[in-house]
């Protein structure tokens with residue numbers, strides 16, 4: 001079994017999925033090397049800041065409606081929760097819920113707690129979380145500081161078990177454990193699978209788990225699956241603890257993102273008998289067709305699915321053709337997490353755009369069910385190969401690359417990256433909502449957004465004319481992957497000065 005629920009923590013992605021954070025080459029080469037198990041991560045001699053797994057774990061858990069999270073860390077590690085609260089408000093707005101803040105307490109580990117231990121602060125934080133939020137479960141997220149000093153989190157939680165009458169759940173997501181922030185998703189889902197999900201008392205043949213992020217644009221999923229008589233259940237943000245405990249009752253699990261869904265969906269399949277639909281993700285036509293067909297196979301509903309696909313495809317055919325003519329040959333660079341990067345590389349080509357470079361922030365050589373991601377294998381089948389890199393959200397690499405490639409458009413999924421391409425004067429689309437290009441109508445909506453963005457680049461051009469980049473001319477004339485090699489250079493200080 002690949003998902004081991006007898007251990008207190010999820011194994012990190014580097015060890016579990018042979019994931020990498022440094023690479024330059026092409027899509028076909030990535031797929032070939034992943035198949036041959038020969039791919040090794042390149043090391044950088046210079047890096048800028050990136051994200052950490054604690055933020056990803058907390059980002060999922062604080063949006064479970066009646067849970068609370070106690071972050072046992074320095075206060076700065078809790079800064080991501082500001083964004084989580086924004087996501088919370090957006091999600092509440094889209095669901096017409098009353099506005100509330102997330103249930104989060106940070107123990108504010110200081111120098112004293114680092115030297116003498118933070119057990120007292122953690123106990124105080126848990127008591128305060130219970131008093132203030134009256135939650136159904138309290139998750140305790142770990143951090144670099146609590147990990148480095150070897151804080152006995154499990155022992156502290158066991159000691160409070162009689163006093164606090166709700167499950168106290170450790171979530172091991174110390175930033176230093178993994179270079180992949182996506183390991184934080186796995187840490188959160190490991191905690192949910194281990195402490196929250198219960199074996200199904202009865203199965204619901206029409207209930208489908210959908211693993212997604214904030215689920216803002218979920219109405220189209222409800223409509224499409226509703227045509228098959230199926231009811232989607234969106235996980236894990238905005239669920240309750242009680243709902244989560246019963247997700248084993250579903251007939252199948254679909255995921256919007258192979259990176260996000262791998263651990264939870266595979267864990268549900270291995271330990272609770274809920275089939276995971278292993279397909280492309282539902283962005284664009286090939287993606288949604290694959291998603292629905294694999295679901296149809298598992299549920300024995302192939303004929304209904306084929307009819308649905310035929311009708312939905314016909315409904316957008318003429319609009320899609322018009323868009324393809326309008327966008328034909330425009331050059332695009334992509335920068336996203338691996339699953340979105342691979343799925344958008346495919347769907348942008350469905351809109352007749354030319355993908356000139358596909359960057360992803362990491363690359364999983366396989367998913368938790370043991371196979372190479374279907375998305376990269378699908379892209380590798382195409383005649384045309386596409387240059388690609390694995391870039392760990394390194395702004396200096398992407399900035400340099402964009403200046404040299406001069407694409408018509410940059411499509412990304414992280415706001416911290418979007419601002420840099422805009423400063424370079426490159427029209428940029430930031431995919432905040434994961435449903436942006438969901439299914440048939442979503443592809444048309446997204447295509448129209450691309451057309452609008454390309455039609456009016458005035459704002460980014462004005463921005464570029466007023467902004468001086470922090471990078472030296474020397475760096476901008478180098479190959480974008482100068483610092484990506486087998487081993488770090490010896491004199492890091494000199495390199496740092498030369499780049500910025």
Ligand code: SF4
Nearest residue numbers: 052054077143144175
């Ligand atoms: S857990 Fe570690 S890497 Fe993550 S924010 Fe805190 S100190 Fe930084």
